[in-house]
Amino acid sequence: MSIAHHLPALLVVTPLAGAALTFVTERRRDPVVAVLTGLTILGLSIGLVIRVLAAGPFRYEIGSWGAPVGIDLVADGASALFVLLSAVVGLAVTVYATDYFRGSRASVCGHGMFWTLWLFMWTSLNALFLTGDIFNVYVCLELVGISAVALVTLNGGSQALRAGARYLFSSMLAAMTYLLGVAIVYSATGSLDMGILRSTLVSDPAAATGLSLMVAALLLKTALVPAHFWLPSAHGSAPSPVSAALSALVVKGSYFAILRLMISVAPPGFLPGVDIVLGVLGATAIIWGSLQALAQTRIKQLVAYSTVAQIGYLFIVFPLARAGTDVFLLALGGALFHAITHALAKSGFFLAAGSLASRFGYERIDEMAGAARSAPVLVMTLALAGVTMMGLPPSGGFAAKWMLVSAALAAGQWWWALVLVTGGLLAAAYMFRLLGVLLRDSPAALNPPSGAIRTEWVPLSLAAGAALLVLASPLVTELVNTSVLVLGQGVTP
Amino acid sequence: MMLVFDIILMGVIVWIALGSLSPRGVYKSVVMFVVFGLFMALGWVRLGAPDVALAEAAIGAGVTGVILLDAAGHLRQRTPGPILERHVRRGVAPLPLLASVIVFFVLALLVVNLPAEADGLAPLMTAGAEDSGIKNVVTAVLLDFRGYDTLLEIAVLMLATVAVFSLRDAPDILGRRLAGFAGPLLDSFTRIVTPFMLVIAGHLVWIGSSEPGGAFQAGAVLGAAGILLALSGFASPRWAGRRVVRLSLTMGLLVFIAIALYPLFLGGTLLQYPDETRKTLILAMETWLTLSIGASLVSLFIASASPGPDGGVA
Amino acid sequence: MNHYLVYGLGGALIFSIGVYGMLARPHLLHKVVAANLMGSGVFLILIGLGNRVQGRPDPVPQAMVLTGIVVTVALTALGLAIVKRYYTVTGLTTLDDDPPETDA
């Protein structure tokens, strides 16, 4: 069995071993172990993408027991894409964090644990993207939840603790509801593997209720509008590398689980109306989140609410699945492309905003006037990431929105296209408001750049990557075509 | 006849669950919750799940009860501001009541008309367990067929320990000696009972493959012994030092990863134990897991135990 | 009405009591206890429904519940650590009122 076949297993075990090692080794050597682990994961994920493109999606039977008895890992186009994304953003956040946690902050007692918690989160993300078993998704969600809450409460301030407590209780509620759904589905169908569920599920009201419970719990974890109350304070009060990882990757993790349940497990028409509900919630998220972002006075809160809005785009894909396979694949390509560009742009944006806030010493936007003159690279990064999130033509964001809009029009559901366009305009509104303040030419009292230059070029490279991603769209569409199909007969109307 | 007993038992469990949420006092609800855990253990025995009964009694009622009591003690002990318990609302909040009634009806409806004779994966698992030589099917499922779940679950336990470490007040609370309830009776009690508990933990690991038992139950007993030592002031973690405590916490995970990767070099997949050495490998892994689970449960207690007024455990 | 239904329905009742506690009780310790109750409720349904065939309990729900119990104790330990730290920093035991602005 060639080494390439073991890639999914290695992609989960490498960060896990890295996390265990950083907990045992000297604190001084933790950043080195973390960066080395990050580089290995990047290599493995590139290998996985090449393998999926060359030999198509495949299942990895753990302990070679096979699906009903054992647990299978599933590597298809979508999971390889997200694993590669979390490797790229993860490595960037790791490099940024080597400086962020070096200076005065290293003395704060909790910060020594950042590296172990961060590598545990990386493990859980890779495990969540690759698993093919619905109970295993529960264990991965717990890993993601606990590491995210621990990272949010790392500074120990009253705001961070309060945000962490609210985040923890909502993820407890979500986890118990998800497990209840798994209990109902297992008791109704007698199997836990997604592939078997897809082939055996027939119109069975009990299993449908169980599956809807699971999707509802994952909505709470993904912070889709009615259930987004915990996100702004959590992402706002976390250290900036943590909030970058939360906005870019953690939210996408539970979204990916919804994708698996709604598209790869539930046969068409099995969950009547749920896809419409998801679409409507997504649309309200876009509009309501952007309006909230417009009203924010602090830069991190603005970025957090922008995440709430951008998540909405991802849910437009579900109602479009009714319009047949090729329209759906175009829409899915648009959604995944949007997820990637948003992840890159948002992480770059959060890291740059974090550096700017630490340079200014506070986060109120209107007191950051004239930042451009004294922190040109950071403001340029914010501008570049803003352009991508607005979806202006040359950037990757535009390509993603273009695919979604054309899919919506091709499916004859023009109202989604209308929502997408208004969302883009609102995003432009709050981005230009922020950039307007930063580019004003009044003198700004900035303390000198304390961190190494990597606190500036890492966010810049992320934002640039998001903008130039339009060149990689053939790769994305190719990967999307090889995704979700491995689990079932494809999405026929 | 036994149906009557089941109905009475379930009635008592539900009554205690209601009691554990009574708005009167936090202490009262924590104590009721521990009683709830013990009755649940009785329920698991009735449902033919001895492994789960052991785990529920040791972890669900035991460790959870200890950390809940410690938290309740901490929250009453120092009230910095004038903010008292003014948030105790009497009576019933209507909206949550409506939500929980709806949830109950949906679940009751589901539970009642699920097929009566479905036995899920049981036949496959029991058949598989025979040829794998592990008589206790639950241990076979936990460590062999679905060993990947257990690998991630051990990661969850260790992650929680690291998270609690990152939250505590003193930089290195593990280094501080915990002055317990110094008293001759508790010291002699600990001196006699601790070796007894260590023997039980070893026994549970050894019989785990054929009788109810295994790494989690043994780890919980080990954890209980550790908490007892910490409470009675014996185990001054200073002798442990930073490195030994961290090593004992991670050895379980590291050994599990090593054994999981080992088959990859023999041409197998992750966690595919070679047949002839399957039992020895699983036993070796279980022993290290027991050590790490015990260390994690003790650390969860010590790290989160708030230093009392005299520096001892509150 | 054999005994698996008693435990299944009991589990459903305890889960909904947990939901009530999580939503209605402001005190953070009550919320932690309520979360544990919800967990126990789900476990009862899982193993209750695993006993539908007389005399042959299904091992898979038991393995799932064992994993669930360990995960729940991990969640509870973290939750209690956060609640205690929040109490030490702000003196509050609920999330309703806003804490004084003390960023440590």
Place this chain on the structure above:
Amino acid sequence: MSIQTVLDTVSVLAFIGSGFFFVAGSVGLVRFPDVFTRLHALTKADNLGLGLLVVGLALRSGSWTAAAKLFVVWLLIVFTGATACHLVASAARKKGIQPWVRETS
């Protein structure tokens, strides 16, 4: 009157006895005025109740090993009960709770 029926009758008597002592202990817990007397009621009555229960079960179990195990379980619980009672009583004393004294009318 084979040996079996004798064992059964004795074990049933033992169960009735243990039931009586458990009830006595709980009534003591409810009725007694202060923490010390309640501790007294609990540890004394419940340990004896449990002892009778163990005797009854041992007779019915029919194997010496099971009887020995049950006896060791009882020993452990008696030991734990005594220590816990001591700890609670000393904590109460440290808190300054005075034992209840009957007013001499």
